[in-house]
Amino acid sequence: MSAKQYALYRNQGSNGNTKDWAVTHGPDAEIWWGTTGARLQGKLVGGDSYDREAKKKKEGYWFVGKVWIDEDGMIINRPSPDASQLEAQTSPTTAEKPRLTWRIRTKLNKEAVQIVTNDELGKLRDEWADAYDEPFALENIKAAGLVEVDNIHGIAILQLLGLKLRLDATLAMEMEITLDGQREVTARLKAESELLALIGFEYESVREVGEFLGLLPKPIAFAVDVGVPSYDY
Numbered sequence: 117m118s119a120k121q122y123a124l125y126r127n128q129g130s131n132g133n134t135k136d137w138a139v140t141h142g143p144d145a146e147i148w149w150g151t152t153g154a155r156l157q158g159k160l161v162g163g164d165s166y167d168r169e170a171k172k173k174k175e176g177y178w179f180v181g182k183v184w185i186d187e188d189g190m191i192i193n194r195p196s197p198d199a200s201q202l203e204a205q206t207s208p209t210t211a212e213k214p215r216l217t218w219r220i221r222t223k224l225n226k227e228a229v230q231i232v233t234n235d236e237l238g239k240l241r242d243e244w245a246d247a248y249d250e251p252f253a254l255e256n257i258k259a260a261g262l263v264e265v266d267n268i269h270g271i272a273i274l275q276l277l278g279l280k281l282r283l284d285a286t287l288a289m290e291m292e293i294t295l296d297g298q299r300e301v302t303a304r305l306k307a308e309s310e311l312l313a314l315i316g317f318e319y320e321s322v323r324e325v326g327e328f329l330g331l332l333p334k335p336i337a338f339a340v341d342v343g344v345p346s347y348d349y
Contacts, residue, residue, distance in 0.1 A: 127172075
C-alpha cells in the first residue's frame with residue numbers, strides 16, 4: 117500500500133495515552149490503527165469502512181484531520197507530487213474548515229471527570245428525549261477533543277454548549293471551547309452569531325432550542341389581574 121491520505125481519529129484512554137485510527141473510503145478502503153506516534157498497523161476493509169468509522173465515533177474517537185500514511189504505517193508529511201499531481205497543486209486551494217476544540221479544566225482525576233461528564237451528558241440526553249422527537253445528536257465526550265464544524269450536526273454543537281453550561285455549573289470543572297484555536301466560545305448564544313452562521317442557523321430559528329438548553333434566557337411571564345372590582349350599592 118503506497119502513501120495515501122486518510123481521515124485520522126484519536127481516542128484517549130483512562131491512563132492518559134492516546135490511540136490513533138485512520139480510514140480511507142472506496143472500493144480499496146483501508147484502515148490503520150495503533151498508539152499515537154508509533155508505527156500503525158493497517159489492512160484492507162472494503163465496503164464496510166463507513167460502518168467502522170461510525171463505530172469509532174460512537175466509541176469516543178474524535179476527528180483530528182487529514183493525514184498521509186506511508187506503506188510502513190508511519191504518518192508522514194505530504195509526499196512530493198509526481199507529474200500527475202502538479203496540475204492539482206497549482207489550482208486554487210480551499211480554505212481550511214473551521215474547527216471547534218474543547219478541553220475540560222479541573223483538578224479532578226480523569227476517572228472522576230469522565231463520571232461527571234457522562235452523568236451530565238446523560239441527564240441532558242434524557243431531558244432532550246422528553247422534549248423533542250429529534251434524536252440527540254451529541255456523541256460521547258472525552259476530556260478533550262476537536263471536530264470540524266461542518267462534520268457535525270449543528271444541533272450537536274448547541275448541545276455541546278449546553279453541556280459546557282452544565283459542567284461549568286458544577287464548580288469542580290470548566291469546559292473551555294475555542295473556535296479555530298483563537299477565540300473562546302461562550303454559552304451565551306446571543307454573543308455567538310459567528311458560530312451560528314457557520315452551522316447554518318439564524319438566531320430566531322434556534323431560539324426555542326437555545327432556551328431549552330439554557331443558552332438563552334427564557335421570557336418572563338407576568339400575571340396581570342384584570343378582574344372587574346365589585347361594588348356594594
